[in-house]
Amino acid sequence: MKRVALVKNKKWQIPQLPSFCRPFSYVTGRPPARCARPVDGGVCPHLEIPPDRPAGAASFHWPAKFIANLPVTVTLGAVKIGLLQLNSTIGDFAANRQKLVASYEKACAFGAEFVLAPELFLCGYPPRDLLLRADFADTNLAALAETAKNIGSVPLCVGYVDENSERPGRALRNSAAVLQNGKIAWRTHKCLLPTYDVFDEDRYFEPAKTTAPFEFNGRKLGITICEDIWNDEDFWPERLYRRDPIKELIGQGAEIILNISASPWHDGKEKTRLAMLQRVARDERVPLAQVNLVGANDELIFDGHSVALNRHGEPLALGRGFAEDVLVADLDAGSPPIKIEWPAREEKVFSALSLGVRDYVRKCGFKSALVGLSGGIDSALVAVLAADALGADQVLGVSMPARYSSEGSLSDAEVLAKNLGIRYEVLPIEPVFQSVEKQLAKVFAGTKPNEAEENVQSRLRGVTLMALSNKFGALVLTTGNKSEMAVGYCTLYGDMCGALAVIADVFKTDVYKIARWINREKIIIPEASITKPPSAELRPDQKDQDSLPEYETLDAILQAYVVENSSREEIIKRGFNANVVNDVINKINFSEYKRRQAAPGLKVSPRAFGMGRRIPIAQRFRL
Helix, strand or coil: CCCECCCCCCEEECCCCCCECCCCHHHHCCCCCCCCCECCCCCCCCCCCCCCCCCCCCEEECCHHHHHCCCCCECCCCCEEEEEECCCCCCCHHHHHHHHHHHHHHHHHCCCCEEECCCCCCCCCCCHHHHHCHHHHHHHHHHHHHHHCCCCCCCEEEEEEEECCCCCCCCEEEEEEEEECCEEEEEEECCCCCCCCCCCHHHCECCCCCCCCEEECCEEEEEEEHHHHCCCCCCCCCCCCCCCHHHHHHHCCCCEEEEEECCECCCCHHHHHHHHHHHHHHHHCCCEEEEECEEEECCEEEEECCEEECCCCCEEEECCECCCEEEEEECCCCCCCCCCCCCCHHHHHHHHHHHHHHHHHHHCCCCCEEEECCCCHHHHHHHHHHHHHHCHHHEEEEECCCCCCCHHHHHHHHHHHHHHCCEEEECCCHHHHHHHHHHHHHHHCCCCCCHHHHHHHHHHHHHHHHHHHHHHCCEEEECCCHHHHHHCCCCCCCCCCCCEECCCCCCHHHHHHHHHHHCCCCCCCCHHHHHCCCCCCCCCCCCHHHCCCCHHHHHHHHHHHHHCCCCHHHHHHCCCCHHHHHHHHHHHHHCHHHHHCCCCECCCCCCCCECCECCCCCCCCCC
């Protein structure tokens, strides 16, 4: 069906053609598909150029006869897109729906003509094996129907879980519904299902075999769901999927690309995502808007940074990072682009971790947290994050000195607590440690003190923190960093005790950088906590480097082996000492059993321990 939103004598700006042919780009400013043949002089062999076009003119009049024979849909009008960058709680359908409707009304008041909400927003993302419960899927569908009753003439597109009636196939689909005038007006389903890193969607969902644009006020909107837009052949050197839903929609005349997303964050992800979306908008010469989930669910942190782009890939609006936001963006090509300046890397990681702590504690039904304060930099950073996330009045710092604890460590912990304004308690474990030594004296007779006695101290601290947690209903936050977790420099049932491993995906070298950033304006973390040699203080004169290489070296090896999946030989070729590399890798492999029993850790790197790195415990592959 042809539709023309032009009038006679309407002047059109002629877009500049790329080096290859873009069929109909003179007409619409964007191609439905790419031409395989390059062209000379920017002339498209598939499109008859109007005879009255002046040579070199920036605009011209389209003859009525030419307009009548246009082979594609043409529109001129812009559309104001509302982006609801919201934080959902998995399974809290009533609260999610209430927040959604209130934000929709806000976007409408701002002038939105079409509103987007994130992927699977009604049920929360990722629901994982809750999807295997029929009552979970049914409640989600009921929430969708109830939401539709509150939607007026301005459409709302929201993510939900739909049933799949086709067999054979999985029972569910990852879907988007357009709600309008109290009804479900249209549905579409996700085509590309990510099954890598932290994603496991192929376990639950059936992919859509086809996709089609949604007709809205004479416009064709290409509505996609998260991964569907992450397969551009020009952006990625290697693609995971044979299909490209964006190309399919453009080929069917889509004039605007819309994407609802739940794209989890890791360091640098916001820049990669924006660059990819800009490439899609620029190559396809279409305006593009993406709404992204914000908030944290278990290990995953969602950064928001929803964006609207014009057909040149220039940003028209950008959502806040790590906070809810409601945006309305006019996708008219005439709207002026904005300049994006990203915060410092340390600020983004801090904001992500603070959001992760806040959502984990509150979504689990708690209000407060406990942190064991050693006087060192790791526990100091976790305490700062807890106070930022929950408020100083909801954090208790506990020092638990024993015979090897230095006076400096105690004073540093006390100063930190005072600087943060958190409650602080000193509960020595030395009397209990002596009792355990007495209990074990007969069995340990004739042996030299070693890790056994050291770990007793760590475990007594864990017992103390868990007792406080049980008594006062506060969650214990563990303080181990990624460097320590990687090589097993941590104690099961000791310093690993807790509900959330806040910095388990932060290398030690980055802990120092974030601490310096925290102190950029005034001293919050005592300087001694940053400058003194790190020590567990479990034996006389103990230092981390008694057992580990320097953290700069250790973290570089861990980055290569854990994050980048480099082999032992590849790492050695980079100039690292072979004996050090072998020792580090052996420690990583041996410590898998510890990490399997660790608290969930907030993910802020491209590859974190836990759900994104699934290594067998009982295995002998050592290359």
